[in-house]
Amino acid sequence: MRQTFDEATDPSFGRKHLPLLRARMAEQGLDGFLIPHEDEHQNEYLPEANERLAWISGFTGSAGAGAVLTDRAAVFADGRYTVQVRAQVDADQFEILALEDNGLARWLEGAPRGAVIGYDPRLHSPDTLAGLKAAATRAGAELKPVQINPLDLAWGDDRPDQPMAPVVPHEDRYAGESAASKRARIGKAIADKGADAAVLTAPSSIAWLFNVRGGDVIRSPLPLAQAVVQADGSASLFVDPRKVTNELPGWLGDAVSVQAPEALDGALEGLKGRRVLIDPSLSSAWWFDRLTTAGATVVRGADPCTLPRAVKNAVEVEGSRQAHIRDGAALTRFLHWVDTVGQATLPDERQVAEALEGFREQTGALKDLSFDTIAGAGPNGALPHYKPVTRTIRRMERGSLLLVDGGGQYLDGTTDVTRTMAVGDPSADQRRMFTLVLKGHVAMAVVRFPVGTNGVQLDALARLPLWMQGFDYDHGTGHGVGSYLGVHEGPQRIAKWGTSQPLLPGMIVSNEPGYYRENHWGIRIETLQVVTEAQPIAGGERPMLGFEQLTLAPLDRKLIDVDLLTPDERAYVDGYHAQVLAKVGPLLDGEVRDWLTAQSAPL
Known part of the structure; x- marks a missing residue:
């Protein structure tokens, strides 16, 4: 039976799951591993398949972090969750600390000298990661990116499937503006930033720009997807084909190409030599590394959908x-x-x-x-x-x-x-x-x-x-x-x-x-x-x-x-x-x- 989470998650999770993670850490030569609450889309509320912090610790709050070393571990939560974190997390397995005031970074400053601490670059924003790397350096430790998340390996077959809610049109009578009009506006905003294209990874931006809604994220009608938008307003939307309803391609129109996530890597390669706008507060470090590797010039800036959506x-x-x-x-x-x-x-x-x-x-x-x-x-x-x-x-x-x-x-x-x-x-x-x-x-x-x-x-x-x-x-x-x-x-x-x-x-x-x-x-x-x-x-x-x-x-x-x-x-x-x-x-x-x-x- 696949594991699911609710607000009464079992505090014994740490006792059961820490040994599984530590075994996978050892296989990758890691002395530690960082576990942010955020997922690949930097969501506040997560699908169950991405509740990594909940799986390792039992804590289900919407903000937090975890850190696991070979001999100790910690969970960080902000003041909103003081009671909840202590009710859900086994204090014998985890030190429970404050997330505020760079709590995780300050904890890293006490990491063992010479320790190699892994992180998944798909889960950390580049600016947050820079602070964590600086803290590890001060401790004489090293932060190392992993290709395969050891927690995901430890979770194994019990991990829930990724959500596959259908992506459906959000009608203009609710949106008040057509998707084509929005894309034209956003294309101009991209050009005004001196960029040729923008990469969008925030589900809320995807939903707003294309006038679609989904059901992948609890409490928010969001589809998990990514998009590349050109300065002329044309776009490529990368979404699992199982989410694509019969009406979606027609709704999106000819200027939007609907592609499977497997095509995303080639699309990023196609941005070689181009200036690409991407938001460091909404997109993970992996995107910045991948665009640089592809030969694109990264333009750091606010997601162009954020202010128009607001x-x-x-x-x-x-x-x-x-x-x-x-x-x-x-x-x-x-x-x-x-x-x-x-x-x-x-x-x-x-x-x-x-x-x-x-x-x-x-x-x-x-x-x-x-x-x-x-x-x-x-x-x-x-x-x-x-x-x-x-x-x-x-x-x-x-x-x-x-x-x-x-x-x-x-x-x-x-x-x-x-x-x-x-x-x-x-x-x-x-x-x-x-x-x-x-x-x-x-x-x-x-x-x-x-x-x-x-x-x-x-x-x-x-x-x-x-x-x-x-x-x-x-x-x-x-x-x-x-x-x-x-x-x-x-x-x-x-x-x-x-x-x-x-x-x-x-x-x-x-x-x-x-x-x-x-x-x-x-x-x-x-x-x-x-x-x-x-x-x-x-x-x-x-x-x-x-x-x-x-x-x-x-x-x-x-x-x-x-x-x-x-x-x-x-x-x-x-x-x-x-x-x-x-x-x-x-x-x-x-x-x-x-x-x-x-x-x-x-x-």
Whole structure:
């Protein structure tokens, strides 16, 4: 029986699988081996066949790394997965360390002098690899590329098959622009970069550019494929023939050649003497090495699809609005369930997550979740990206809080929303902290900002009410979101650190300040919003941008301390709730509609 993974992966994996890997390492003359979470496509969410870190360690988080030496091993996870990694990984087999602050590189600095540590160049970006090589050099060790991944050999026949989901058209009524028009735009962008062609390896770029979707990657409708796009807009798409549906060649048109992956090597050889654009943050080191070997001149630069994909056209924005109305009705039914059935029966976190998914499925339009639902009761809510796993599951507790973060994939849009709910009567302290978070959330919702402003410049607005009381949160305030694509999408974000990319009309970002009291409870309020051109400000001199709220789901009134809100903040909350009732209310009836009406009454 082939091995599969879920959030409750067996912690004994390390004890069973480390000897198998070490035997294969020895056959290749290796003293160690590096195991990034990322796969050949640098995916955040992986098909089961590429869950290498999960196979060796049991850890299934969406960010992490592993390192195995002959006598010791380590797993690295970021702060989102502090509880999960300790629940899933055998601490007797692996040292559990922080991924942040170049954790893997710092660990390599302690590698044995003279050690030969292998890596698979298909799994590491060139910039990340450069840092790891420098760390190994400082330790007197050597990083050596492998031709055949020893972990894949150790996994053997138990490894799941690579996914073969059909690649299907994503109709123009959802995409808003034909693939031919997109290819012409991208071809010009390639030429403007001084390149003759571009190599695309990011599944989201493939899906967007060719107006196709797939099912190879969990929680994202992505096909695993590669493409070479010429400056004239023609392209070659390399995809397993088993994924090619009868309608696909006609959909793509004569200017796109559909070829098997085996033809890719020859296509790269054909780029000899040409200037080829490729993104070092999205493509692995193997591509850079292979293009150089083929005699191409590598032009390092951003994937030319990244920014156009992030700036949604009018059809995509309207699709997102409709997806959020539909999703908002499901969310409202769920919030009513929490406030009635949940308060009476105190379900556990897994039951809470299953209830939310069930309401989304009842829409009849759900294609998948956009990520595994985060449902944190009490202390688990204080872990920003906690996911219910068998050894840590808690029940809702009266006097505490429930934090639920989830989203859906629909043909017309991708959703992501967090709501925090009181279980029983909230304390004054809980209401105070929720309202401080709400004040920051409102500030980010109503802000007007000049053209050219980036998310780093806005981030402090959401934190200021917390800062003024001596509090903060350790994650970003907002991430980009795709259009029936990934729930995390660049280049835009709102955070203390990161990109200088200005926010542009049509970009969708989250607004999710929070507060987390360790060992007690957590608070986060998240809505998605789209950048818009703001109405001119009387007496103003410069064109301004703002945000339109997309997410439509009520806030928990019991947690709002109205006395802490300014009149303008109170007016915003009342206006937002009126909008929820107007747009979502017609999709509801009976006691759920009555409940929403009561929740939406003016503060």
